[in-house]
Amino acid sequence: MTRKLDVTIGNVNEVYDGAGGILWEMLMGEQIHVGAESETDVLARKAGVGSGTHLLDVCSALGGPARYLAKNYDCHVTGLDATQRMHAEAIRRTEDAALSGKLDFVLGNALDMPFAANSFDVVWGQDAWCYITDKQRLIGECARVLKPGGLLAFTDWLETGPMTDGEWTALNTFMVFPYMETLEGYAALAEQAGLTVVEKEDLTPDFAAHVQTYLDMVRNDFRQAIVDNYGQEMYDAVEQGITLWRDASAAGKVGRGRVIARK
Numbered sequence: 001m002t003r004k005l006d007v008t009i010g011n012v013n014e015v016y017d018g019a020g021g022i023l024w025e026m027l028m029g030e031q032i033h034v035g036a037e038s039e040t041d042v043l044a045r046k047a048g049v050g051s052g053t054h055l056l057d058v059c060s061a062l063g064g065p066a067r068y069l070a071k072n073y074d075c076h077v078t079g080l081d082a083t084q085r086m087h088a089e090a091i092r093r094t095e096d097a098a099l100s101g102k103l104d105f106v107l108g109n110a111l112d113m114p115f116a117a118n119s120f121d122v123v124w125g126q127d128a129w130c131y132i133t134d135k136q137r138l139i140g141e142c143a144r145v146l147k148p149g150g151l152l153a154f155t156d157w158l159e160t161g162p163m164t165d166g167e168w169t170a171l172n173t174f175m176v177f178p179y180m181e182t183l184e185g186y187a188a189l190a191e192q193a194g195l196t197v198v199e200k201e202d203l204t205p206d207f208a209a210h211v212q213t214y215l216d217m218v219r220n221d222f223r224q225a226i227v228d229n230y231g232q233e234m235y236d237a238v239e240q241g242i243t244l245w246r247d248a249s250a251a252g253k254v255g256r257g258r259v260i261a262r263k
Helices: 009-017 020-026 036-046 064-073 084-096 135-145 165-175 183-192 205-219 222-232 232-250
Strands: 056-057 076-081 105-106 120-126 145-161 196-202 254-260
Touching: 009 020, 009 084, 009 205, 020 205, 020 222, 036 064, 036 120, 036 145, 036 254, 056 105, 056 135, 064 076, 064 084, 064 105, 076 135, 076 145, 084 105, 105 222, 120 135, 135 232, 145 183, 165 232, 183 196, 196 232, 205 222, 205 232, 205 254
Parallel strands: 056 076, 056 120, 076 105, 120 145
Antiparallel strands: 145 254, 196 254
16 A cells, blocks of 8 residues: 555645745746756657647646647647646746647646546646645546547656655655655556556656756755745755755655656
């Protein structure tokens, strides 16, 4: 049985409606995932995104990847997110970019998607499903709304090695993750949902370098801004938490992966 922290969608909303969402945008840019546009390009190519593709971005946050895809791949993107601030900000930024005709954003829960079956050519996620409390149900919903022949394409942060109970709790608590899946676990969930896994790739080798970059940015670029706006206690907690993740990623205990599966 999968162990989980007592984390709810409300807890995640508190983070992304507040300082947490601002912090991660500072470190990662508005795409809020590892690798920014370059990683979006890799996933888009693997998913065959192009003109005529209707893509569902699950946990679309500020809509950064959605706007990038609509602009650079001439596709239509529907973004689904449960956080009010992220949803409203995604709409505002999309209007400012004059891309509203190619995107729409829906406020809703990824575990009970407000879409009909067989609606999308691609269902997509980038480093966000670690926040979802029931990943089996999530993958089942993704499979349900995919058109026959469509592709599920996503990356996520993963548990990649053994750790103590204390490490597991501290790592997930800092990020407000209920738990992290493994790469093999995600592949198994896709198969259970009736999908055929066509690719699964361990992206862990460079994950520690990314986390080190985030830690360096906190210490060198944003330290004073965090202290000025949120206080020394907040800065200390952020530095301690990212240091914990840096150490765990360097030890191969946490990482990242990519899965592509066809309906």
